[in-house]
Amino acid sequence: MDARDTFDLTTGRGLIACPRCDALHVEEELQPGETARCIRCGGVLAKPRGGAFIQLIALSFTTVVLMMGAIFFPFLEISRMGFGNATSLFGVAMAFADGVLLPLVLAVMAMIVGLPVLRSFLLVYTLVPLAQGRAPYRHAARAFRWSEELRPWSMAEIFVIGTAVALVKVAGLATVHLGPAFWAFCALILVNLASRGFMCQTTIWDAIEDAGLRTDGREMAQGRTP
Amino acid sequence: MSDQPVMTAHRAGLIGCRSCGRVWPEEQETCDRCGADLVPPDRRGLQKVWAWWLAGLVMYVPANLFPMMRTQTFAGLQGSTEATILEGMVELIHYGNYDIAVIVFVASVIVPLAKFLSIAWLAMVAGQPATVEQAHARLKIYEVVEFIGRWSMIDVFVVAILSALVQLGFVASIHPGPAAVSFALSVAFTMLSAQSFDPRLIWRGLPLRSRTGHEGQD
């Protein structure tokens, strides 16, 4: 836990402000497993884990593979009066593709499929060069910021609970079986939880900065007056 | 976590990035590390909170008055039924699905109402004088609101899945009603309202050790 550098109270260099309460902290290089908490509100400021970048990249690929299965494999299978039928999420989306419900279907598909996949790609884009010790890609900072901003809108786990509620509602009328795609969604929840455990935003921002990202020309405007 | 006055970025004449934590001189407008806009922790930001809050509340009214979905079972032989959120819950209770009724009740009634009240209260007391304990309690409430807001989407997903069952030849037709759309929008707007709230405002009203007049509360 050595203070890695001096800090500068006029430019803010070497300082960290808690996003929840604005308390100033001197930036320190943490060892994997250590946790830095805000002295004022107690929120976690940084919690690096060893090998986190590789794990996050692997979990992102897992998410994409599982999501492919979740879209194209049967999601629900229903049997009533001897007739069986199965449908995948992709089939459902296609069936609604020309109706008035298109906006609702698009929004739902974006929240449960689109955003988790997009976030995985953004994370891979950000982390692969960093894990290899190279300079980050040009838009790494923007990619990672978007990935974090989209986090609350990615709702696969809520969808799973919604499915359970829907099944109870129709339980008396027909026999509904859960298809492989449903279990893929359940696995996605676990992958997402694991990913959260390895995710330390502060460490990733530090890595992007230390690996020498040239931001998109904005640093040229640094000398401007208020 | 103590009662000691704390040095904040704002008091040091600096501005902290809410996205990545990096600290910059106060006059800087964009974070050079992550590209996010730098927003000072003052009450002007609350306008956005109130705007989204109002939009969410306006959408919540039709969400309760109009039907969530219209069901036509078996080619309309049993007629078609329309159910609002409340009617849907009454039906669940009627069939003895108490646990599911509780989930739906919490997700579509309790959580949205508690969220409206909590955000309004947080926005009203933001920046007002407070003790350290009060500030911690308010931050806790903010974190709960932020965490739980998304879960209200459950009912929208339920309607979406039931509509999808049409594909399976299960019923003649299930159409999502206008309430499904306005409820989804209401949840999204309240999420945006909660995201626009700056938790740093909670701490602005805390007493300072050395009062120099222009610092602290505003």
Ligand SMILES: [Zn+2]
């Ligand atoms: Zn930043």
